[in-house]
Amino acid sequence: MTSPAVPSDAPIQPTEGYAGDISPQQACAWLEAGEAVLVDVRTDAEREWVGQVPGAQPLAWKQWPGMAINPEFDKGIRALGADGRKLVLLCRSGVRSIAAAQRATELGLTAYNILEGFEGNPDAQAHRGLTGGWKFRGLPWRQN
Numbered sequence: 001m002t003s004p005a006v007p008s009d010a011p012i013q014p015t016e017g018y019a020g021d022i023s024p025q026q027a028c029a030w031l032e033a034g035e036a037v038l039v040d041v042r043t044d045a046e047r048e049w050v051g052q053v054p055g056a057q058p059l060a061w062k063q064w065p066g067m068a069i070n071p072e073f074d075k076g077i078r079a080l081g082a083d084g085r086k087l088v089l090l091c092r093s094g095v096r097s098i099a100a101a102q103r104a105t106e107l108g109l110t111a112y113n114i115l116e117g118f119e120g121n122p123d124a125q126a127h128r129g130l131t132g133g134w135k136f137r138g139l140p141w142r143q144n
Helices: 024-032 044-050 073-080 096-106
Strands: 020-022 036-040 086-090 111-114
Touching: 020 024, 024 036, 024 086, 024 111, 036 073, 073 096, 086 096, 096 111
Parallel strands: 020 111, 036 086, 086 111
Antiparallel strands: none
């Protein structure tokens, strides 16, 4: 199976420590083509209250309260990447997913960070979801 073309405005950005940074649009294309597993590394509360991507696999990198590393992360990410498919990791703004992608890579998996995350960075009024992110890009999501 070949990867869909990367949008010209958002090529895969090489990085050190994991496979690279990709746009939300590229991650969605890989997910829809069955070429990658989307792993949502946000907390359970974030997924439930803010929204989630249909088909994403929930596996928190850190858990509330205290934002301690999830002791089940290594076991869970190994299971999700066991078939050798690419893993694309999503968090709120694309920061926690970098750390999670680095850990997945240390475990021998192919992991990418999704730039902008689910909600993107805050705007001048400290509001998220208005300047970037999965939701802002109009990609599939739902909210409970």
